[in-house]
Amino acid sequence: MSSVNPIQIPSRLPLLLTHEGVLLPGSTMRTSVDSARNLQLVRSRLLKGTSLQSTILGVIPNTPDPPSDAQDLPPLHRIGTAALAVQVVGSNWPKPHYTLLITGLCRFQIVQVLKEKPYPVAEVEQLDRLEEFPSASDSREGLGELSEQFYKYAVQLVEMLDMSVPAVAKLRRLLDSLPREALPDILTSIIRTSNKEKLQILDAVSLEERFKMTIPLLVRQIEGLKLLQKTRKHKQDDDKRVVAIRPVRRITHIPGTLEDEDEKEDNDDIVMLEKKIQTSSMPEQAHRVCVKEIRRLKKMPQSMPEYALTRNYLELMVELPWNKSTTDRLDIRAARILLDNDHYAMEKLKKRVLEYLAVRQLRHNLKGPILCFVGPPGVGKTSVGRSVAKTLGREFHRIALGGVCDQSDIRGHRRTYVGSMPGRIINGLKTVGVNNPVFLLDEVDKLGKSLQGDPAAALLEVLDPEQNHNFTDHYLNVAFDLSQVLFIATANTTATIPPALLDRMEIIQVPGYTQEEKIEIAHRHLIPKQLEQHGLTPQQIQIPQITTLDIITRYTREAGVRSLDRRLGAICRAVAVKVAEGQHKEAKLDHSDMTEGEGCREHILEDAKPESVDDTTDLALPPEMPILIDFHALKDILGPPMYDMEWAAGAF
Numbered sequence: 001m002s003s004v005n006p007i008q009i010p011s012r013l014p015l016l017l018t019h020e021g022v023l024l025p026g027s028t029m030r031t032s033v034d035s036a037r038n039l040q041l042v043r044s045r046l047l048k049g050t051s052l053q054s055t056i057l058g059v060i061p062n063t064p065d066p067p068s069d070a071q072d073l074p075p076l077h078r079i080g081t082a083a084l085a086v087q088v089v090g091s092n093w094p095k096p097h098y099t100l101l102i103t104g105l106c107r108f109q110i111v112q113v114l115k116e117k118p119y120p121v122a123e124v125e126q127l128d129r130l131e132e133f134p135s136a137s138d139s140r141e142g143l144g145e146l147s148e149q150f151y152k153y154a155v156q157l158v159e160m161l162d163m164s165v166p167a168v169a170k171l172r173r174l175l176d177s178l179p180r181e182a183l184p185d186i187l188t189s190i191i192r193t194s195n196k197e198k199l200q201i202l203d204a205v206s207l208e209e210r211f212k213m214t215i216p217l218l219v220r221q222i223e224g225l226k227l228l229q230k231t232r233k234h235k236q237d238d239d240k241r242v243v244a245i246r247p248v249r250r251i252t253h254i255p256g257t258l259e260d261e262d263e264k265e266d267n268d269d270i271v272m273l274e275k276k277i278q279t280s281s282m283p284e285q286a287h288r289v290c291v292k293e294i295r296r297l298k299k300m301p302q303s304m305p306e307y308a309l310t311r312n313y314l315e316l317m318v319e320l321p322w323n324k325s326t327t328d329r330l331d332i333r334a335a336r337i338l339l340d341n342d343h344y345a346m347e348k349l350k351k352r353v354l355e356y357l358a359v360r361q362l363r364h365n366l367k368g369p370i371l372c373f374v375g376p377p378g379v380g381k382t383s384v385g386r387s388v389a390k391t392l393g394r395e396f397h398r399i400a401l402g403g404v405c406d407q408s409d410i411r412g413h414r415r416t417y418v419g420s421m422p423g424r425i426i427n428g429l430k431t432v433g434v435n436n437p438v439f440l441l442d443e444v445d446k447l448g449k450s451l452q453g454d455p456a457a458a459l460l461e462v463l464d465p466e467q468n469h470n471f472t473d474h475y476l477n478v479a480f481d482l483s484q485v486l487f488i489a490t491a492n493t494t495a496t497i498p499p500a501l502l503d504r505m506e507i508i509q510v511p512g513y514t515q516e517e518k519i520e521i522a523h524r525h526l527i528p529k530q531l532e533q534h535g536l537t538p539q540q541i542q543i544p545q546i547t548t549l550d551i552i553t554r555y556t557r558e559a560g561v562r563s564l565d566r567r568l569g570a571i572c573r574a575v576a577v578k579v580a581e582g583q584h585k586e587a588k589l590d591h592s593d594m595t596e597g598e599g600c601r602e603h604i605l606e607d608a609k610p611e612s613v614d615d616t617t618d619l620a621l622p623p624e625m626p627i628l629i630d631f632h633a634l635k636d637i638l639g640p641p642m643y644d645m646e647w648a649a650g651a652f
């Protein structure tokens, strides 16, 4: 048996009166201090004292300290534990108090109270003299047997616990290295015992008595664990000892229970994850990290917060498209047709995009300036980016950068950070599932800056073809090759784009549209799209060009076509309601009444002529009569015009 350093406590000790919990020698506990004498003790002894001796206290259990020091001391419990104050944490909320972390050293008994104020001090006699403990070889007969019996139970108990928990493994080692005489106190404070039982153990000054009293407690705990394993009604205990009473995983297999299935599922998941790591085509370095992490994961209890973190990390690693890409199918003629089909006007932009794609096709690589479309909102910048992806046969992903002011948005958080996650680039790659998508960095001009770093600086690394084959997201902590990604940026203005970023991009201005262009865009693209979105057919609604002009001039004022698109959406919604209610025939009738009465402009009547009706009966109506949207209908749906532009209609 190992020899033990004798502990010699001072003969006078300041007394800390506690009534919650019992501190036993060899164990540690937290206690809250908020009564007058205890507060004084902490302030004048622990916080002011500088010697090691000033951190030694006499902890008296089962004795509440009166709230005010004007009140007399209550009768003190006879035996206390000399303790070392390891940590003092103070707070003023909700009232001034301290939390002490104290470690029990040995028993003592009070000989005489020397003073009661400002905190009690007593002359004490040390009861445990560890150096006098008999060793296993030369112990007295009775005690040797008792201690042997106790040791066996202790080993049995610890071996029933989950050895993969570091605290349990440590406890198992301690059983062999600590003197047996110290074990009753330590085990009593670990196993499930009441304060009363702990107090009895504290009061048991004789070692023999202590062993005798602790053995039944151990047996009770062992029986409890056996029962627990049988019923598998493993309850989470809010007591910190929960770690110590977790049954061993390998002997808890009781088929058929829900938790059993959960655990099995989890284990299956880990096996699957391991297989995925082995078969994944990730680079050597990433593979090494994954293998290391999965080894750690296997040893971790599932209740540990790190378990979920590590698992999420590994799942992301196997999901990332390290080597998965789509094949480019670039045909410049087809690209031209596709761009023309999707977008009216914007000749300059389309020309430059085609040039860009042609050069990429001839050079077979993507190194080159990043295209940045700059123009007012709603002129189709995003939508051209989407078309580029379509022409190349690549996946498309939009990364909105407006308002981003933290560089971890781009580069991710380190995994040590609570709630850490990868940045938007890695997240985007996970979403598209290939390593060569088109990434549209939307609104680069609206990047912010903050104490959390400059996201523009992080973007520089992403966009620089010389560096981005080695892009390291903080969360992944291994390099990912971004060189196959085609980046396109959009902005409303170049004025607020950081110069270093601007330097890496080729700016293509996208001007606003003329009224005529807007009308064409509306009729070629926006209206058909809206009809489709609302489940309408051209036979159900008719929007003449003059109405479109009315919307453009009287209801919107913009360089692009976004508001126009929204207004058309509102019209389609209103018509969809009519159609759905099956009332569109009546609506048409009412409507023709109204246009007649109010003298609609000639062109509208002309537009309506082919379908115009002079019969008032439902039956006389052609079955598919479109709802005509004229200026009056427009007013009904969108409200009165926001801008009075009568002249514009005339001009048209």
Ligand SMILES: Nc1ncnc2c1ncn2[C@@H]1O[C@H](COP(=O)(O)OP(=O)(O)OP(=O)(O)O)[C@@H](O)[C@H]1O
Pocket (backbone or CB within 6 Å): 342, 343, 344, 345, 346, 375, 376, 377, 378, 379, 380, 381, 382, 383, 384, 442, 490, 491, 492, 521, 525, 526, 560, 561, 562, 565
């Ligand atoms: N020339 C065009 N031809 C066809 N549709 C167009 C054209 N210009 C814009 N659109 C349509 O207008 C809508 C708005 O365009 P988009 O979202 O691409 O604008 P944006 O310039 O990216 O705006 P923001 O700067 O606000 O992001 C889209 O539905 C798009 O299809």
